[in-house]
Amino acid sequence: MKSFRRTICLATLAAAALAIAPAALAQKTPPKTAPQEDIVLGGSIPLTGVFAFAGIGIDQGIKDYLTILNEGGGIKGRKVRYVPEDTGYKVDQSMAAFKKITSQNKVSLYYADSTAFVKTVNPELERNQNILMTGASFAKEISDAQKYPLQFMVGPNYSEMVGILLQYIAKTKPGAKVALVYSDTEFGRDPVDAARTEAKKLGLNLVSEIVTPPSSVDVSAEVIKLRRADPDYTIFHGYVSAPIPEFINQAKALNLKTAFMGTFWSMDNSTVMRMGANVDGFLGVMPYRYYYDTEGKAPMLERIRKMRPEYQSTGYMQGFLSAMLLTEAAKRTLDAGNELTGKNMKTALSSIRNFDTGGVIGVPLSIKGNSIPVGRIYRADFKQQKMVPASEWISLQ
């Protein structure tokens, strides 16, 4: 009987211990919660093909910013995972990459490699409703927020770039004669109408519009045209390098006094310096600061220089700032307690006022529409092998 009672007591104690144990264990281990899902930034990136010169830099810029962000704890404890695919700068490949990435991941943010892709994918974005997109396109059409409500561009559109150049010209030499040289492509034709209107508004004289086929080898006939127009300034648009150097070489040989200017994609430091000594004095609009710019406070540029001691292209800066603004939109959306939908993120992006990019752009940043119409004029100093500032930051807003 005694042993029966002892058995009952032991069994009761064991049952009590078993009942208490989980509670005691629970006090020692933190309570379990659902794992935090990564935020995915997909990318159709041109790592090969004719746009690879920019794509490789863009890819590195995005990666570096996400490394900085994730090392700092990500967005509200959630890491941002970058999922890129090479597109070779071909629209069909970009679309295939988009389909692949979005079918295998829950994508919230996306980098697009071309205007044609951005236009092609737009209906898909509207159906999906969960993605905010930016990319390499600065086409004026994309800056229409009604037509492209889930997209934006990281800088001024091409028309605004030419507008910034014209503002600089009007201030430097009122009433100046201006020539516009552009490629016979969608990219080249983009700012032409706006340039005509803006030049008229600013009291400038648009004396010549010269169109070249995209693969022009010899530009002698075009230079003859330029010589007859004898402009004070000549703006190139729709090119990366060729045929700009040949234009400049022939114009210099003819003692033409015109000052040559370029827009974003022909403004990388190494691209300009490769054009040769005659390029000295080449002007152009740049929405970002150059890698080596130490003027003023620029902690983010210092961080970049520490991460990558060698020169980084303007494409890199574009990719870096794209990642910064996409993730800032996601952060603001989550901070407001909203879901990461395209619409919510676009609203959050549009709430950005006087945002400090850490010096990637030289002025505090405000986003009102689909573009950021801010830039600065830089001048090529061939002796120093650097683009140096030629103006203050010019904002069209």
Add this chain to the structure above:
Amino acid sequence: MNIDWWLLFEISLAGLGTGGLYALTGLAFVMIYKATRVVNIAIGEMLMISAYIFFAFSAGMGLPVWLAIPGALLVSGAFGALVERTMIRPMLGESPISSFMVTVGLSSILVGLVELIWTADQQRLPEFLPSKPIEIGEAFVSPKIFYGFWIAVLLIVVVLLVFRFWRGGVALRATASDQAAAYSMGINVPRVFSLAWVAAAMIAGVAGIVVGSIGGISSAMGVFGLSVLVVVIFGGLDSVLGALVGGILVGLVEALTGFYLGGEYKILATFSLLVLILMVRPYGLFGTHEIERL
């Protein structure tokens, strides 16, 4: 209507300059077609690869221009021989479309090769042509175009003389006119094929170096071959004289159209010219009256 004759003359000179380069590249095309009956669609890419070899020798290895140019031409010639031996000769006896498709493939391979080795970035060749502007009366000619034109003329004359007087040239003509007869006369026809590809690759090499020194080099440089295709169809696929006349004419039409109508009409004008000649003389201005439908 007042015509500014000096201006017209100036634009025509610019057109003649470009035309010279078209003619030179057209000559490389004609040489291959004449000897082997192969329509070499990769002529623009062969020109591109030579420009890149020159770039590797001059900018990459730092060789002086006087050494880099012959070096690049020798390598280009060897490359022509390699292509002929490995890709074209095995196609002997096959239908013309098969050889044509091989050259289409060759053009893709060459673009890929350039992008793999040098990337697709645009590059500048070292400046080696005189840069002092040439003035004829009140007309200005770009120095590179001026010297490029004379290099083209010189090479065309050399090729014409070679065809006329050198044994190899005579063998080439004999092979072109009748392969079986050439065989029976003891001509080593496969060697003639090789010779044609080597010579054409070297001529395209000269054109590539000149074209590259004007417009820079990139993996898209082979597009130049498109206008050359128009030139040779216009002149007649197997006519050296046709390449010369066709080149000059296409160069002139492009320059005049570009100046008076705008650059967007240049390519339109070139291909309108092509349609016109195909309708009137499908075998070209000076080509053999023989139409091969592929």
